[in-house]
Amino acid sequence: MTHALELKSLTKTFGKTEIIRGIDLAIDAGDRIAIIGPNGAGKSTLFNLISGRLSPTAGEVLLHGQRIDGKRPFEINRMGLSRSFQITNIFPKLSVFENLRCGVLWSLGAGYTFLRFLSKMHDANERTEELVRQVGLEKKRNVLAVNLTYAEQRALEIGVTIAGGASVILLDEPTAGMSKTETSHFIALIKQVTVGKTLLTVEHDMGVVFGLADKIAVVVYGEIIAFDTPAAVRANARVQEAYLGSSVADAQGGH
Amino acid sequence: MSTIATKPAAHETVVQPRSAKPLNVGRIAIWSAFALALIVAPLIFTSSLALTMLSQIGYLIIICLSYNMLLGQGGMLSFGHAVYVGLGSFIAIHTMNLAAKGSLPVPLVLIPLVGGLGGMFFAVLFGYVSTKKSGTTFAMITLGLGELVAAMALMFPTFFGGEGGITTNRVYGTPLFGINFGAQNQVYYLIAVYCFVCTGLMFAFTGTPLGRMLNAVRDNPERVEFIGYSTQRVRYFSFIIAGFFAGIGGGLAAINFEIVNAVDSLNGLRSGGYLLFTFLGGATFFFGPMIGAVLLVFASVLLSELSKAWLLYLGLVFLLMVMFAPGGVASLIMMNVRVALFGKFNRFYALYAGLIVTAAIMVAGAAAIVEMIYHMQLNAALGPTVRLAGFELDTSSPKSWLIAAGLLIVGLALFELVRRRYVQVWGKAQEEIEFEIKRRETA
Numbered sequence: 162m163t164h165a166l167e168l169k170s171l172t173k174t175f176g177k178t179e180i181i182r183g184i185d186l187a188i189d190a191g192d193r194i195a196i197i198g199p200n201g202a203g204k205s206t207l208f209n210l211i212s213g214r215l216s217p218t219a220g221e222v223l224l225h226g227q228r229i230d231g232k233r234p235f236e237i238n239r240m241g242l243s244r245s246f247q248i249t250n251i252f253p254k255l256s257v258f259e260n261l262r263c264g265v266l267w268s269l270g271a272g273y274t275f276l277r278f279l280s281k282m283h284d285a286n287e288r289t290e291e292l293v294r295q296v297g298l299e300k301k302r303n304v305l306a307v308n309l310t311y312a313e314q315r316a317l318e319i320g321v322t323i324a325g326g327a328s329v330i331l332l333d334e335p336t337a338g339m340s341k342t343e344t345s346h347f348i349a350l351i352k353q354v355t356v357g358k359t360l361l362t363v364e365h366d367m368g369v370v371f372g373l374a375d376k377i378a379v380v381v382y383g384e385i386i387a388f389d390t391p392a393a394v395r396a397n398a399r400v401q402e403a404y405l406g407s408s409v410a411d412a413q414g415g416h
Numbered sequence: 417m418s419t420i421a422t423k424p425a426a427h428e429t430v431v432q433p434r435s436a437k438p439l440n441v442g443r444i445a446i447w448s449a450f451a452l453a454l455i456v457a458p459l460i461f462t463s464s465l466a467l468t469m470l471s472q473i474g475y476l477i478i479i480c481l482s483y484n485m486l487l488g489q490g491g492m493l494s495f496g497h498a499v500y501v502g503l504g505s506f507i508a509i510h511t512m513n514l515a516a517k518g519s520l521p522v523p524l525v526l527i528p529l530v531g532g533l534g535g536m537f538f539a540v541l542f543g544y545v546s547t548k549k550s551g552t553t554f555a556m557i558t559l560g561l562g563e564l565v566a567a568m569a570l571m572f573p574t575f576f577g578g579e580g581g582i583t584t585n586r587v588y589g590t591p592l593f594g595i596n597f598g599a600q601n602q603v604y605y606l607i608a609v610y611c612f613v614c615t616g617l618m619f620a621f622t623g624t625p626l627g628r629m630l631n632a633v634r635d636n637p638e639r640v641e642f643i644g645y646s647t648q649r650v651r652y653f654s655f656i657i658a659g660f661f662a663g664i665g666g667g668l669a670a671i672n673f674e675i676v677n678a679v680d681s682l683n684g685l686r687s688g689g690y691l692l693f694t695f696l697g698g699a700t701f702f703f704g705p706m707i708g709a710v711l712l713v714f715a716s717v718l719l720s721e722l723s724k725a726w727l728l729y730l731g732l733v734f735l736l737m738v739m740f741a742p743g744g745v746a747s748l749i750m751m752n753v754r755v756a757l758f759g760k761f762n763r764f765y766a767l768y769a770g771l772i773v774t775a776a777i778m779v780a781g782a783a784a785i786v787e788m789i790y791h792m793q794l795n796a797a798l799g800p801t802v803r804l805a806g807f808e809l810d811t812s813s814p815k816s817w818l819i820a821a822g823l824l825i826v827g828l829a830l831f832e833l834v835r836r837r838y839v840q841v842w843g844k845a846q847e848e849i850e851f852e853i854k855r856r857e858t859a
Contacts, residue, residue, distance in 0.1 A: 212642065234641040244642060252635040255628075263632045267644030271625040273653050278623050300857075325644055 163226035165190040165359040166211070166242075166329055171220035171230075173203075173210055173383075180206045182383035183220065190328070193360045195374035197367075199403065203383040204363045205247065208333050211361075212244040213237040224329065239267065243327035247334040247363075249314045251321055253307035257298050260306050260317055262289040264324025289324075295354050296320035312343045319351060329359045336369050348372040379403065447616070454608040458601055465717075467600050472713045474607035475668035478614045480694045480705035480712070482661035485618065487691070488699030489627065490654050491634030492547075493555045496562030497662060498686035499542065500535040503565070504663025505670040505681055506576065507534025509584045512670070516588035523589055524597050528610050528667035535663020536656055543655035548648055550637055562684050569678035581677030584670070597671070607668050614661055619702060621657065630654045689716075692730075696737055698746025707745045723783075725790050758852060760845045767841060770834040778827030784809055784820035 166188040173181040180203045188194055196204050209215040211222055213234035222230040229237045252260050262285060269285050271277070279285070293302050296316045301309060306317055315335065323330060335351060336344045348369055351360075364370050370377060370391070377394040379387040381403040387394050394400055457470050479501055486492040508531035514520040515527075522530060542565075546557040569576040576582070587598045595602055621627045629650045632640050637647045670676050680686060689712065697708025719726040741748055755761050784804055788811045791802040800812035809816045 233646070235644050235646050238642055238644045246639075250636060250639045250642075252632050252639065254635050255631060259628065259631075263628060263640075264643045266625050266629065273626050273629070273645075273649055275621055275624040275626040275653070275657065277625065278620070279625060279628055280623060282625075321639070321643065 164188055164223070165192065165225060166361070167221075167223040167226075168211070169221040169223070171207075171210060171222065172218050173206055173215065174218045180383050181210065181217070184380075184383070184385055186378060186385060186388065188359060188361065190359055191357065193355075193362075193373060193375045194378055195362045195364050195370040195376075196378045196380055197364065197370060198380035202380045204380050205333060206383075207380065208244060208331055208361075208363060212242065212331060238325065238327065241327045242329040242331070243322050243325055244331035245318050245322040245333055245335060247337055249311075249318050251306045251314060251317050254305055256303045256305055257309070257317055258289060258293060258302050261292045261296075261320050261324050262286070264321040265289050265292070268325040292320050292324055295323075297350065312339055312347070315339065315347065316350060319354060323354050323358075327358070330355055330361070332360070332362045332364075334363055334365065336364070336366055344369060345372075450615070451612055454612055458604055464600065467604055469713050469717055471600065471604045471607050471672050472717070473710050474604065474611040475665045475672065476693075476709035476712055477611050477706045478661055478668070479665035479690060480697065480709045481615060481618050481702075482658045482665065483690045483694045484699055484702075484705040485621070485630075485654060485658040485661070487694055488701075488704070489622065489634060490630045490651060492550070492651060492655070493691075494546075494558040495555055495684060495687050495691065496542075496546075496558035496565075497658075497690045498682055498684075499562050499565045500539055500659040500662035501666040501669070501690075502676070502678070502682035502686070503538045504531035504535035504666030505676040506582065506666075506678075507531055507537075507663070508667035508670040509582050509676050510575070512584045512586065512588070513582075516585060523592075524586060524671065525606060527671055528606075528664045531667020531670065532660045532664035535666060536660035539656045539659020539662075543652055543659065547651040547655050550633075550647070550651065554651075559684065562682070562687055566678070566682040566684070569682050576678040577676075579677075579679055581675050581679070581681075583675045586671050586674055603672055607672065610664060610668055614664055615706070618661060622702060626650065626653055626657075692734055696734060696744055698744025698748075700743050701746040701750060704744050704746030711745070723787065723790075724794065725786050728786065729783075754849070755845055758845075758849045760848065763841055763845070764838075767834065767838045771831065771838060774827055774831035774834050776827075777823055778831050780805075781820050781823030781825070781827055784816070785824065788816065788820070 164187045166186075168184050168186040171181055171184045172179065184207065196207065198204050206215065210217050210230070213229065213232055213236070216231045220230070221228055224237065224240055224242055227240065229240060229242070232240075252263060255263065262279065265285050265288050269282070269288065271282065271285065293299055296319060298309075298313060298316060298320070301313060306314065309317065315338075319332070319335060322332070332351065336347050339347060344366065345368075351373060360373070362370070362373055364373070374391065376389060377387070377391050378385050379394060379397075379400050386399050386403060387397045389397070454474070458467055461467070461470065479497070483494070483497045486494050486497070508527050511520060511522055511530045512524070512527055515522045515524075542561050546554055546561060549557060570578065586603070587596050597603055597606065629640065629645050632645075633647050633650045640647050640650065666681075669681075693708035693712040693715075694705045695708070696711055697706065698704025715726065715730055719729065723729065737744065743750075752761065752764075755764070784807075787802055787804050788809055791798075791809075792811050795802070800810050802809050802811060809820075811817075
């Protein structure tokens with residue numbers, strides 16, 4: 162069986178600095194993986210390599226068995242992989258509804274057409290309405306994204322990410338900057354909207370990690386030093402060492 | 417603006433898919449009013465100057481709207497829009513000359529479309545290069561391409577007619593229903609029909625997937641790449657469509673003037689004019705550039721007649737606009753419409769009257785000084801008197817200088833007083849509106 166996402170000796174260097182040093186990782190469809198590691202370990206770079214924002218120096222990325230390394234982000238997205246961003250990355254001057262509809266359009270075959278009216282594209286509009294409900298922004302449906310609260314913008318970010326119906330979802334620190342109550346509410350939201358999908362999350366908050374992931378990959382200095390269930394990772398001696406002798410759970414306050 | 421849009425939604429408990437039905441009445445009314453204005457305008461303003469100006473306004477509306485497809489809707493700051501307008505004009509005028517000779521069976525009513533296809537062809541060509549980039553790089557490429565085309569035009573005198581340009585006669589072929597387009601009012605109505613249809617089509621474009629993705633590319637090009645769209649493609653396709661409408665505008669200009677001159681129809685100055693007036697009209701609203709087109713004609717036809725210093729005045733207006741109302745005239749209108757919709761416009765009548773009167777005093781003083789300086793520099797040989805709006809100013813007497821300076825200073829002081837009061841009242845009105853919106857949301 163082909164894996165949903167597979168990394169083969171993935172390497173990325175910036176100048177002489179090796180940021181990602183030969184990462185191998187196989188993720189099956191429906192897996193929910195959290196990637197953790199200290200700051201500067203290469204987690205975000207790894208996401209950028211997978212999603213096409215950067216192209217790898219060496220190695221391969223396979224999505225459902227097909228090579229995607231070196232492809233442009235929009236090509237990768239069309240093949241069923243979608244990502245969110247650590248710093249909210251939405252369309253500030255479009256309304257919540259329009260933001261989500263933009264995310265829906267390609268997957269419903271709208272393409273670049275200028276011969277159809279959006280208002281007449283009922284499938285896109287119905288799907289968008291459903292998304293508005295899913296991310297809990299019904300009351301803000303027509304509000305410009307720039308006027309939303311931070312937590313609402315984060316929810317919209319997730320909505321735009323899942324809008325195209327991608328089967329593999331990458332979330333880059335989805336709860337960064339949120340309060341405790343917002344975070345727990347948000348984990349429930351993420352779980353709900355990613356049911357049945359393959360999920361990769363970069364996260365600092367261990368509460369979120371244990372809430373969302375079945376398996377944890379620990380990245381330190383561009384290498385995966387552990388890939389296992391949360392309990393096993395917690396007990397792993399190398400992981401504890403990497404976090405300077407402290408337990409993994411202590412890492413959550415650090416960032 | 418957003419808050420206006422949210423207002424109706426606040427009452428809806430179940431959010432329904434937005435069908436355009438409740439809006440349609442208003443929309444039909446607006447478009448009918450536009451059509452009526454186009455039809456009636458030459459019947460009200462009957463002078464030949466007015467007809468000339470109306471004709472120019474008609475095709476400049478198309479050009480400025482097509483430019484705003486790039487600027488306002490796509491965030492593409494092009495410095496070379498005159499290229500597509502101008503080349504459209506040349507293609508159109510050559511087609512007219514060929515048609516008059518009988519080599520091409522194209523009736524005059526279709527000539528603007530030929531211009532459009534010409535503009536589109538060159539947009540396909542040049543846009544392929546320029547739309548690969550965005551932001552400053554895009555702006556620089558369009559500037560370079562614009563200068564390149566303008567310079568090249570003088571190297572091919574057979575096509576571009578050198579410094580004299582290419583002339584034509586729009587009266588050719590068999591007249592249909594007695595219309596031969598010799599008279600200016602017939603040309604005006606041809607322009608008006610194109611103006612209405614093109615405006616409608618460009619408005620329709622804003623409601624299509626490509627139009628919406630163009631807004632998305634303007635707002636956040638990076639994110640667009642991660643929802644399946646190539647930003648280059650979105651920019652490129654939109655650029656081609658903008659080039660098409662620019663060419664139609666160019667074709668109409670060629671019919672209107674019966675001459676196209678490469679020296680002033682293709683250069684950066686002309687492109688800059690489209691940019692300037694689209695901005696003045698308001699790039700953030702669809703109808704903003706239409707106001708811009710009207711202003712452009714009034715500035716270049718009337719203001720240039722009134723004063724030699726008109727470019728100075730224009731520059732000052734542009735400067736003030738960029739600093740204090742970056743949304744252009746359209747945003748000023750819409751801000752006040754919002755206030756009026758919430759029933760708070762009454763308190764502004766006196767304030768606006770005050771602003772207008774004090775500004776007029778200030779402008780009169782400033783204009784008198786500017787005109788006297790210009791007169792002394794350029795027309796001193798004609799004697800010391802200069803006429804301004806019916807008044808005779810004597811540049812040799814200190815009295816006129818003192819009066820002018822006095823008007824400027826007094827006007828400025830009074831204007832500032834009224835402005836401060838206005839800002840207070842405006843702020844309070846906005847607060848009340850925000851409060852009202854919150855109240856309706858929770859109700």
